[in-house]
Amino acid sequence: MSPSKKLRVLVHSNHSRLVTGFGKNAKNILLALHEDPDIEVIEAGNGAKSGADLLTPWESYGTHPSNPNILQQIQGDGPKERMAQYGFYTIDEIVEKCKPDVYLGIEDIWAFSEYEKKPWWNNINKVIWTTLDSLPILDQAIHMEPLCDKMLVWASFAEEDMKRLGHKNVETIHGAVDYTNFYPLENRNDIRKKFGIDDCFVIGFVFKNQLRKSVPNLLQGFKIFKEQNPDVKAKLLLHTDWGEVGQGWDIPRYINEMGIDPKDVLSTYVCHNCDFYFVSHYQGEDKNCPRCKAEKTFKTKNSNKGIGEIELNELYNCMDVYCHPFTSGGQELPIQEAKSVGLITLVTEYSCGTDCCYEHQGGIPLKWNEYREPHTQFIKASTCPEDIADKLKLVYEMDDIERLSLSAKSIKYVKENYSVKKITDKLKKCLLGLGEPKKQKTEEKPDQNIVDINDVLDDEGAENRIAVVMPESAGDILILNSLMNNLKTLYPDKNIYVFTKPEFYQMIDDNPSVHKLLPYQPSLENLLFLEGRGNHKGYFDMAFLPNIGTQRHLNYLHNGKDKTQFELR
Amino acid sequence: MSHLAEEYAKSCGVKIGKPVLNPHYFPVMHDQYITIHNDKKVQSKEYDMWSDVIEILRPHLGGIKIIQIGAHGEDRIEGVDDHLSTNTLKQCSYIIKNSLGHVGIDSVPIHIASALDKPVVGIYAHTYASTCSPLWNDKSKAITIESDRNGNKPSFSLQENPKTINFIKPEQIAQAVLDVLGINKTITHKTLHIGDLYSSNFVELIPSELSNVTANNIDVRMDYCHNEKVLTHVLQSNNVEVTTSKPIDLNLVRSGKIKKIIYKSDSFDMDFCKGVKESGIPHVLICMSSENLSKERSKNFDYLINYLNLQDLIKQNKNKVKVKDFDNIKIKSGKKVVCGNKIYDSYFDLTGRKNSDHFFIDLEFFRVYSDSDE
Numbered sequence: 001m002s003p004s005k006k007l008r009v010l011v012h013s014n015h016s017r018l019v020t021g022f023g024k025n026a027k028n029i030l031l032a033l034h035e036d037p038d039i040e041v042i043e044a045g046n047g048a049k050s051g052a053d054l055l056t057p058w059e060s061y062g063t064h065p066s067n068p069n070i071l072q073q074i075q076g077d078g079p080k081e082r083m084a085q086y087g088f089y090t091i092d093e094i095v096e097k098c099k100p101d102v103y104l105g106i107e108d109i110w111a112f113s114e115y116e117k118k119p120w121w122n123n124i125n126k127v128i129w130t131t132l133d134s135l136p137i138l139d140q141a142i143h144m145e146p147l148c149d150k151m152l153v154w155a156s157f158a159e160e161d162m163k164r165l166g167h168k169n170v171e172t173i174h175g176a177v178d179y180t181n182f183y184p185l186e187n188r189n190d191i192r193k194k195f196g197i198d199d200c201f202v203i204g205f206v207f208k209n210q211l212r213k214s215v216p217n218l219l220q221g222f223k224i225f226k227e228q229n230p231d232v233k234a235k236l237l238l239h240t241d242w243g244e245v246g247q248g249w250d251i252p253r254y255i256n257e258m259g260i261d262p263k264d265v266l267s268t269y270v271c272h273n274c275d276f277y278f279v280s281h282y283q284g285e286d287k288n289c290p291r292c293k294a295e296k297t298f299k300t301k302n303s304n305k306g307i308g309e310i311e312l313n314e315l316y317n318c319m320d321v322y323c324h325p326f327t328s329g330g331q332e333l334p335i336q337e338a339k340s341v342g343l344i345t346l347v348t349e350y351s352c353g354t355d356c357c358y359e360h361q362g363g364i365p366l367k368w369n370e371y372r373e374p375h376t377q378f379i380k381a382s383t384c385p386e387d388i389a390d391k392l393k394l395v396y397e398m399d400d401i402e403r404l405s406l407s408a409k410s411i412k413y414v415k416e417n418y419s420v421k422k423i424t425d426k427l428k429k430c431l432l433g434l435g436e437p438k439k440q441k442t443e444e445k446p447d448q449n450i451v452d453i454n455d456v457l458d459d460e461g462a463e464n465r466i467a468v469v470m471p472e473s474a475g476d477i478l479i480l481n482s483l484m485n486n487l488k489t490l491y492p493d494k495n496i497y498v499f500t501k502p503e504f505y506q507m508i509d510d511n512p513s514v515h516k517l518l519p520y521q522p523s524l525e526n527l528l529f530l531e532g533r534g535n536h537k538g539y540f541d542m543a544f545l546p547n548i549g550t551q552r553h554l555n556y557l558h559n560g561k562d563k564t565q566f567e568l569r
Numbered sequence: 570m571s572h573l574a575e576e577y578a579k580s581c582g583v584k585i586g587k588p589v590l591n592p593h594y595f596p597v598m599h600d601q602y603i604t605i606h607n608d609k610k611v612q613s614k615e616y617d618m619w620s621d622v623i624e625i626l627r628p629h630l631g632g633i634k635i636i637q638i639g640a641h642g643e644d645r646i647e648g649v650d651d652h653l654s655t656n657t658l659k660q661c662s663y664i665i666k667n668s669l670g671h672v673g674i675d676s677v678p679i680h681i682a683s684a685l686d687k688p689v690v691g692i693y694a695h696t697y698a699s700t701c702s703p704l705w706n707d708k709s710k711a712i713t714i715e716s717d718r719n720g721n722k723p724s725f726s727l728q729e730n731p732k733t734i735n736f737i738k739p740e741q742i743a744q745a746v747l748d749v750l751g752i753n754k755t756i757t758h759k760t761l762h763i764g765d766l767y768s769s770n771f772v773e774l775i776p777s778e779l780s781n782v783t784a785n786n787i788d789v790r791m792d793y794c795h796n797e798k799v800l801t802h803v804l805q806s807n808n809v810e811v812t813t814s815k816p817i818d819l820n821l822v823r824s825g826k827i828k829k830i831i832y833k834s835d836s837f838d839m840d841f842c843k844g845v846k847e848s849g850i851p852h853v854l855i856c857m858s859s860e861n862l863s864k865e866r867s868k869n870f871d872y873l874i875n876y877l878n879l880q881d882l883i884k885q886n887k888n889k890v891k892v893k894d895f896d897n898i899k900i901k902s903g904k905k906v907v908c909g910n911k912i913y914d915s916y917f918d919l920t921g922r923k924n925s926d927h928f929f930i931d932l933e934f935f936r937v938y939s940d941s942d943e
Contacts, residue, residue: 017873031870055873057866274849292825292849308871468581474658474677475701478684479574481588482705483581490583506658507677511589546580554725556576560697568575569585 006040009033009431010098012063012087013106015045016056019306021131021175021333022106023047028176032424034058039428042098046107050090061094063087086111095120102127102431109140116147122439125149127430129173131330132158133212133351134378137165145169149434152427154331155352171430174355175331176423179340179414181309184407188317195279197266197318201232201396204319204343206239206312206334208303209248213240214325214348214383216254219265221325221388223258228389232396237266239315241302243285252282268315270307273297277307279318316341321395325366325383327373329353336418339363339410344403346391350381355417362410364391453539456518460495467530467543469499471520471551477507480546488513494541499524525552573701587705588684592662595655602634602650603746604665604682606673608643613695613729614674617768621739621901621936622672622746623648629747629754638664638678670710672746674734679703683711688749690714692742694734696723712745731765738763757941761898762890764933769903774809775919776800778909788812788904792833793916797821816841822848829853833877836861842872879930886929890937895922903934 014022016030026043033041034057041058048054048062063086065071070089074080083089086107095103095118102125105112109130115121129152132141137158145151145167152173153159159172185191192198203222207213215238222236242251255262263281270277274292287298301307307315316322322338328351335345335356347357349365357365366388368381395403416422457465466487470480477500487496495515498508505517523529525545532538549555578585605623609615623635623646634650637643638661641654655661662681665671670688671678675696682689683703687710691703694716703711718724718733738760747754771786776799783806791800791813800817803809804826811817812831816838821827822845829851832842835858845852855875856862866874892898906913913919915935917927928935 016870027870031867034867053875055866055875057863057870271849275847276849470577475680476573476577478588478590478677478680479577479585479704481590482574482586482684483578483583485586485589486583487581507590508588510591544581546577549580550573550576556571556573557697557700557725558571559722560571560699562571564575564579567584568578 006038007102007431008040008042008098008100009102009104010042010044010095010100011104011106012044012091013046015048015054015062016043016060017045017054018047021331024178024333025175026106028178028420029424029427030056030058032176032420033428036424036428038432042100044087044091044094046085046087046111059098061090061097063090063094065089083113088114092118092120095124100124102434104129104431106130109138109144112144113140116144121147123437125434125437127152127434129154129427131155131175133328133330134373134380135161135351136378137161142167147438149438150430152430155329155355157351157354173423173426173430174418175333176420177333177336177340177414177418178420179337179418182313182316182337182340184342185314185317191314192318195266195318197235197237197279199233200235202235202237202266202319202321203392204237204239204316204322204338205324206315206322206338207324209241209244209251211248212327212329212380213248214327214381215249215251217325217383217385218323218388219251219254219258219260220385221323221383221392222265223260224385224389225392226260226264229393229396234392235264235266237268237279237315237319239268239301239312242267242282242300244302255282267300268307269298270301270305271297272299272305275308277311279315312337313341316343319343321346321392323366323388323392324348324353325388326351326353327380327382328378331355336414339414342407342411344395344398344406345410346388346395348381348383350379353381356413359406360409361413362406362408364394366391453518453521453524456516457497457539458495458516462532462537462539463541464494465540466491466494466496467499467524467540468496469520469524469530469543469545470547471499472501472504474504474507476547476551477504481508481511484508484511484513491542497540571700572704574704585704590662590681590684591659592666592685593657593659595653595660595663597636597653597664597667599634599636599651601632602636602668603630603750604636604638604668604671604673604678605646605649606638606671606676606678607646608639608674608676611695611727613724613727613732614676614734615732616674616692616734616737617732618735618739618763618936620647622742625740625756625758626743626746629743629752629756633669633750636664636668670746670750672742675701682706686710688751690742690745690749692716692734692737694718694723694732694736695727695729696725710749712749714741714745735763735765735768758938759940760936760938761892762932762935762937764903764935766933767901767903767936769934771904773904773906773916774803775906775908775916776803780907780909781806782907782910783807786810788831791815791817819844819848822850831855833857836865837869837872837874839869842869846872879926883926883929886932889932892925892928892937895925895928897939899938899940901936901938902931904931 013026014020016027030041033039043060044063046063049064050062050066052062054060074084104127106129126148127150128148131154151170154175156172159170162170255265266279267282271289273294276291285299286296288295289298316338322343323346324335325348331352338345339362345363346366347353348368349357357363367384371380371382373380497516498514499518499520501520530540530543574585607619637646637649637652639654645652665682666685671682672690675693679691683706686706689703690712692714698713698715702713716733716736740756740758744756772784774787774789775793776796777794779802787807787809789800789809789811808826808828810829814833830845831853833855854872855877856865862876900914902914906916906919915931
């Protein structure tokens with residue numbers, strides 16, 4: 001790099017406006033590096049649509065495909081849809097367009113699956129900055145480490161274990177935390193009063209409702225604490241998405257099961273219309289907003305709608321202690337936010353917890369028992385409820401000097417280890433210190449599908465049946481109608497079954513050449529299923545799927561210029 | 570030509586015949602009529618200027634009525650004589666069967682009309698017309714009009730922005746209807762430009778004097794004239810959008826009567842922005858200064874700051890339509906401009922067509938045309 005030329009760094013992560021751990025980190029480092037005289041940043045934002053103007057101060061591109069052809073190919077294909085969310089199908093074009101010196105990928109490690117096969121991979125420097133949360137280290141990370149110029153991890157336990165395995169090209173750089181919005185408020189008592197919790201011992205937990213957040217353990221620990229300390233007016237504040245039961249914990253159910261008073265567990269409601277928020281015990285979702293009166297807009301926070309950082313800071317200030325039990329985690333930004341507010345943080349002593357649970361870090365470690373995650377076999381932590389209760393008591397009984405001392409350590413530790421400045425300095429040093437791009441070689445991947453229809457067919461036998469499958473729409477079925485008499489003339493001894501959606505029957509049910517109309521199902525688009533193969537006899541002598549080359553795959557357009565040498569009309 | 574029917578025929582190994590279709594009775598109170606069809610199921614197929622087509626066509630149709638057909642849910646087209654929503658396509662077929670002809674978007678009524686050997690005009694944009702044009706009636710009885718899509722190929726997309734179907738000029742459709750019906754008349758109406766926002770339907774209010782206007786979609790242009798007294802008055806009887814270049818009283822913002830705020834400025838008053846954000850009102854920030862843009866975006870990253878350069882816009886729009894003499898052109902606008910109790914088609918008209926910049930700033934809201942008949 002010549003001294004006058006800025007290093008062009010393509011930062012590929014969650015879009016900087018997404019309120020996710022990766023999104024917040026991207027925002028923080030992009031804002032800082034954008035001002036840097038030596039670096040020019042370009043953003044490739046996952047979660048933003050390709051072609052959209054992202055209105056960022058820097059050059060930026062959304063990575064979710066908008067090209068209809070790509071969208072059609074990935075639709076309904078889980079793995080491909082997931083890769084699309086990570087920008088797999090658009091990143092090549094972005095790299096080609098902005099010609100970066102360095103590709104900086106900041107995502108879960110599986111987001112970079114098969115990146116080493118990308119046409120640009122060998123031509124530029126690539127740095128993967130990823131979160132690893134469990135031991136043993138994921139195979140994808142082990143695979144990727146020698147393929148990139150530098151691997152950065154968010155938590156030091158991952159660096160240590162990779163180095164133990166002989167992978168030396170690894171360094172810990174935590175996700176950058178902008179703590180400017182997180183600090184102790186002088187009016188915290190007023191805020192607590194507003195929510196009616198000024199005389200309570202408030203234990204807080206800020207999290208996305210996922211199974212890896214140990215909610216049952218915390219509720220159990222809270223229950224034990226309450227039973228052991230009946231005079232303490234304790235409240236547990238769970239700032240999370242209470243309504244997203246499908247993805248995470250059914251919290252009200254556990255509260256009920258454990259016999260905890262529902263009024264002792266608090267939630268945060270936010271209005272999706274006017275942003276008003278309030279803390280109260282959980283009363284269900286879709287309430288009417290008490291401020292703007294909008295109907296069914298008052299809900300606990302979810303992935304679409306949260307509260308802003310100013311309000312989140314108020315929420316942390318309502319807490320007396322922060323407790324973050326988990327099975328494992330990549331960094332867990334709320335822990336650093338809580339520390340910035342000066343809260344003593346109780347964190348499971350495993351995974352990234354080891355970066356923030358000790359006394360010099362303003363924390364207190366929570367004991368845990370090991371279990372193996374079914375299927376993946378990763379080591380996971382089940383935090384001990386009794387220890388949660390003991391540590392809560394420890395904090396509750398702390399004198400002011402002890403408490404202030406730990407609180408000060410919390411604030412200092414975050415500033416020194418997670419601040420945007422510290423992190424971007426480290427990152428910049430890493431980026432500017434990269435040598436020649438590493439060059440590597442590559443390899444390849446597979447697919448799946450079946451159903452039954454015998455019940456609805458007559459007993460003429462498979463050899464006397466013809467199937468014509470066309471799911472939709474009205475115009476196409478009318479066109480199909482115009483072929484049926486000729487088809488019957490050609491095969492006078494066979495019964496013609498037409499499969500389409502019932503709402504389109506009326507476009508063909510007057511045609512006497514059609515023996516039977518039956519409802520369409522996707523499984524009917526498999527010719528071998530209909531006609532048979534091997535020891536599967538099939539159901540029809542012949543099946544015609546005119547929708548395959550027209551509706552399913554556009555194989556007939558040819559710019560409207562193709563000809564046929566035979567007469568079709 | 571790869572018509573879908575040919576693909577289906579090739580796939581089944583047979584020639585294309587005629588469909589068998591028996592219409593079901595549906596009461597129609599008119600004798601001489603044509604049918605018209607538009608619907609919202611596929612955004613890229615929906616044409617937004619049928620009312621213009623009817624306005625141009627009407628004087629040439631004599632006593633022939635225009636009946637809109639559909640299946641419930643579609644908007645009534647302004648200017649039709651009747652709107653008949655049927656429960657089945659067979660009832661729809663009956664209405665078409667008894668008509669003089671059919672005009673509409675690429676949809677099943679086109680094929681029904683063709684199967685029933687009715688004169689038909691179909692309009693196409695997001696796909697090649699040749700792949701789905703009317704199939705069964707005599708060639709002289711079918712006209713297909715395909716958008717030029719500004720020289721692009723079809724998008725084959727269900728959603729387009731801008732919609733290329735709207736590139737078809739209304740007079741072209743009107744003329745095709747006359748031709749297919751055998752009415753020997755020539756339409757002289759000539760569209761010179763169709764703006765992307767021509768289909769919007771709202772009122773811009775210039776708050777220089779008190780106005781008693783009431784409408785569903787009003788944008789109070791405080792950026793043209795910052796007058797909070799008039800705004801207060803308007804808010805008494807309307808919920809409005811406000812476009813402003815400087816902060817307005819936060820009590821007005823909190824009145825619950827402002828639906829949206831568009832804040833256009835070189836740099837932004839963040840106390841005002843914060844107040845707007847806290848009020849929960851949707852808002853758009855537009856930076857008018859290219860020098861300040863990056864700085865404003867960095868400073869206020871949590872706000873989405875758009876950019877607008879009026880001079881660039883004017884320059885760009887001047888290339889879209891060449892106007893030699895503004896007296897010879899007519900404007901139909903997607904928005905009405907109200908000042909006091911007077912209504913104008915544009916701010917350009919309001920200012921007496923003196924400053925052509927106003928014309929070009931609002932060009933995307935206009936259909937600009939000439940008509941030598943008038």
